[in-house]
Amino acid sequence: MLTERQLLILKAIIDDYITHAEPVGSRSVSKRDDMEYSPATIRNEMSDLEELGFLEKPHSSAGRVPSQKGYRYYVDHLLSPRELTSKEVSGIKSAFRERFSEVEQVIQQSAKILSNLTSYTSIVLGPEVFESTLKQIQIIPISDESAVAIIVTDTGHVENQTVTIPKGLNVNELEKVVNIINAKLKGVPLFHLRNKLSTEIGKVLEKYIDQYDSVMMLLNKTFVSQQHGKVFFSGKTNILAQPEFNNVERVKSLFNIFEEDALVSKLFRSEDKGITIKIGQENHFEPFDDCTIITATYTIDGKHMGTVGVLGPTRMEYRRVIGIMDYLSKDMSKLLTKRYQK
Numbered sequence: 001m002l003t004e005r006q007l008l009i010l011k012a013i014i015d016d017y018i019t020h021a022e023p024v025g026s027r028s029v030s031k032r033d034d035m036e037y038s039p040a041t042i043r044n045e046m047s048d049l050e051e052l053g054f055l056e057k058p059h060s061s062a063g064r065v066p067s068q069k070g071y072r073y074y075v076d077h078l079l080s081p082r083e084l085t086s087k088e089v090s091g092i093k094s095a096f097r098e099r100f101s102e103v104e105q106v107i108q109q110s111a112k113i114l115s116n117l118t119s120y121t122s123i124v125l126g127p128e129v130f131e132s133t134l135k136q137i138q139i140i141p142i143s144d145e146s147a148v149a150i151i152v153t154d155t156g157h158v159e160n161q162t163v164t165i166p167k168g169l170n171v172n173e174l175e176k177v178v179n180i181i182n183a184k185l186k187g188v189p190l191f192h193l194r195n196k197l198s199t200e201i202g203k204v205l206e207k208y209i210d211q212y213d214s215v216m217m218l219l220n221k222t223f224v225s226q227q228h229g230k231v232f233f234s235g236k237t238n239i240l241a242q243p244e245f246n247n248v249e250r251v252k253s254l255f256n257i258f259e260e261d262a263l264v265s266k267l268f269r270s271e272d273k274g275i276t277i278k279i280g281q282e283n284h285f286e287p288f289d290d291c292t293i294i295t296a297t298y299t300i301d302g303k304h305m306g307t308v309g310v311l312g313p314t315r316m317e318y319r320r321v322i323g324i325m326d327y328l329s330k331d332m333s334k335l336l337t338k339r340y341q342k
Contacts, residue, residue, distance in 0.1 A: 115235025
């Protein structure tokens, strides 16, 4: 257990380091208005906190910086989320006053708001395939060789892609395929679509469709992109403004990860209600060893739909970000529920 004095000093050091990104010395801590201890006393306590693993001493400095253990203790025991300013609240409210025709637009706007308010990189996972179900599929020919396949989910998410029409498959047969899919697969979770296609639906199509093999290839290609939730980014380059990320190779590795939607979904997907904070090595992914990921889930009519997240350095403005995340995820859930119930 840390003493009251150690708690006060630890919090002061972490607050100072978050603000200035420079190792913190005993003299600067002693100058704080809420600090009544001498530099010598503070220096002794800092040494003890270092031995306990809460602080670290950079080789080139006499000051200390928080360790990941220190940040975790700070988040769990010393931090209280900061209330949003009236400007931040009005910014979120005004952005969500726009008329959105699709859930996807709400999600894109949320990512944008989050990166703008926090100055970090925001990641929002679209309605999860484990929760979303198929509402309708359309395959619309745009030429003799190609068509646009459109998938609509129960959450209003719309996914479209261009597919090749098998040779010899006429419009009537294509319409027959679509009707069978909509009749048999409506309400099926997205992650079950390909499995259902290769079992139940495959047997039906084989009876009625001459170009069976070609049609199955077309449908498999259409459904393959539904295996993970869609990922929306905003403020990818915000990470460059942080002094911790001035190494080109380090930034390059992060940007390469941003291109892997399935990996990002795995790293950011959260099942827990409320705010989840993973600091450094808690992410169990080496490129994120010096990063913090803060996530919150959003819902539609109380049903878990996806995740909003922020990626930044471990030296993150936790109080501010947590407050923004909590407010935005709740407002987002209200807006999506209102739209979904129409």
